[in-house]
Amino acid sequence: MSRRIAAAAAGTVTAVTAVLVFAPAAAAEVDVTNTETVQVYLNPDGGVDRARVYDQLDLTGTGSVDLRNPVTTDGLRNLDGFGDTDTEDGEAVLRTDVDGEQRRRTVSDFEGDLPxxxxxxxxxxxxxxxxxxxxxxxxxxxxxxxxxxxxxxxxxxxxxxxxxxxxxxxxxxxxxxxxxxxxxxxxxxxxxxxxxxxxxxxxxxxxxxxxxxxxxxxxxxxxxxxxxxxxxxxxxxxxxxxxxxxxSPLDSPTYATGVAGYEGGIESGIELTEGAQTIDENLLRLRDGAADLLGGLIQLRDGAQQLSTGLSDQAAPGARELADGLGGQLAPGARELRAGAQEFYQGVNGELAPGAQRLADGAGVLADGLSSRLVP
CATH class of the missing domain: 2.60.40 (Immunoglobulin-like)
Incomplete structure (x- = not known):
């Protein structure tokens, strides 16, 4: 038994098709395929004018069948002849013996939801x-x-x-x-x-x-x-x-290729996600390293600010005081030292030098006297 949907091409504006397959209540050696085609006539704006369902039963094999087909019985007609179609409890009923192939067709109003x-x-x-x-x-x-x-x-x-x-x-x-x-x-x-x-x-x-x-x-x-x-x-x-x-997208060659493509895309997506997770972990490490670097830079900035503050608040005033001391005390003392040195030099030249000359002259006289007496 198979399940399929066939197409109908008729309608003022459009036709929509649907097919269902039903199993018989009793099937000895008979295969039963039930194909239902929904034909819808629409108004020019797309609204439904009327809808009908064409039902086709294909019986193949040998044996007896007792088939109950849940179709709409309103407007039900036999398309294979002038005979009526048996119904019970709102279902079409078919009881027959099959030896080879048989086909039964009916049409009725469609009252279900359109796909x-x-x-x-x-x-x-x-x-x-x-x-x-x-x-x-x-x-x-x-x-x-x-x-x-x-x-x-x-x-x-x-x-x-x-x-x-x-x-x-x-x-x-x-x-x-x-x-x-x-x-x-x-x-x-x-x-x-x-x-x-x-x-x-x-x-x-x-x-x-x-x-x-x-x-x-x-x-x-x-x-x-x-x-x-x-x-x-x-x-x-x-x-x-x-x-x-x-x-069935998995069975249709046309769509199976697309399904395989999506499966390959999913597998690639999983691999991409795994790679992205690795990248994400490395980015987290990079983030942590950047945070450590930022902390060090902040500490360096704070130290530089403290150094700048110390230079401004302590070293600079001390340098100014040192400069003031050098200018106000050491420089005048140096000037006095230079004046004293000049006076000392002048004293040495004015007094010590003449005395040294007289001492030299006396030493010369002493030498001459010693020479005349000690050496005849």
Whole structure:
């Protein structure tokens, strides 16, 4: 048994698709696949006009089945013939024998919650207008579509915060939905441009626009906005069709690559976090060293201030007192000493020198007398 969603492409403005698979109440050797497609007709502004669910049962194998299919019974019709579909307690009931393959199809009104919502905004010559105001008008038309994945539920998830610690957080989790929206603009729409669409001709003079939607994070976004601009004459509202289905990102080759990329990014993020922690530890050491250096500089500043204060308050006044003492006492004494020295010198020259001369003369006379008497 498989679970899948198929797309339906019909609608005045858009069509939304959903599929569920149900197991039969009793299945001998019969595989049962139940595919449900929700087709929604919307008004030009995106409001729901009517919704129907197409149910298809594929039975393969040999044996008897007693299947109770929980579908809406309002407006229930058999699409394989004119016979009625049996119902019990608000469920479609199928009891049959299978030998090979069988297929049963029904359609009924859809009353459940739609997985997607659509809104449309129209601007004519820059002014927001209703859809009916575009009909028959000319000018520059801008159309913006907004598609939202409405399946989000808040759940508690657990993950590694990058440091080896598992943490929990409440996050919004969505059913992975992907889809395409297509619209064909008539030949009266010229100078068509779009920043989001793949554009091409339709072979009849019109322009076909296709938008690819990935409506779940982190690969895409649960809410996407896109559109086009065109110059119109005798304006109309072109039909647009939205087909969407849930996917399994891990099984889809298209999205598995993106998932692998995110896993690699997570691993790189963990390594980056570990490296950042090492850097943070070194920065803490650097911070502590800077704090020590700052403390030393503060002490040096305080010592310099104390030295400056001591020089200003004590050494400088003492130097001034020393200078005053030298100028007021020592210098005059030095002048008196010089005067006394000059007087001493003059006394030596005026008195001692003549006496020395007389002494020398007397010594000469004594020598002569001794010579004459001692030496005949």
């Amino acid at each position: 997607l919502s659509v809104s449309v905004e129209y601007r004519l010559d820059g002014e927001v207008v209703d859809a009916e105001d575009v009909v028959g008008e000319s000018g520059e038309l801008e159309v913006r579509y907004r598609v939202v994945n409405e399946t989000g539920e808040t759940r508690e998830i657990e993950y590694d915060d990058g440091t080896g610690t598992m943490v929990t957080a409440d996050e919004t989790v969505y059913v992975p939905m992907v889809g395409t929206m297509t619209t064909t603009l008539p030949p009266s729409f010229t100078d068509v441009s779009s920043g989001e669409a793949n554009m091409g001709g339709d072979g009849r003079g019109g322009t076909r626009l296709t938008y690819a939607l990935t409506l779940f994070p982190p690969i895409g976004s649960a809410e996407q906005e896109f559109g086009y601009t065109a110059v119109i004459e005798d304006g109309v509202i072109p039909e647009a069709t939205l087909s969407a289905l849930p996917v």
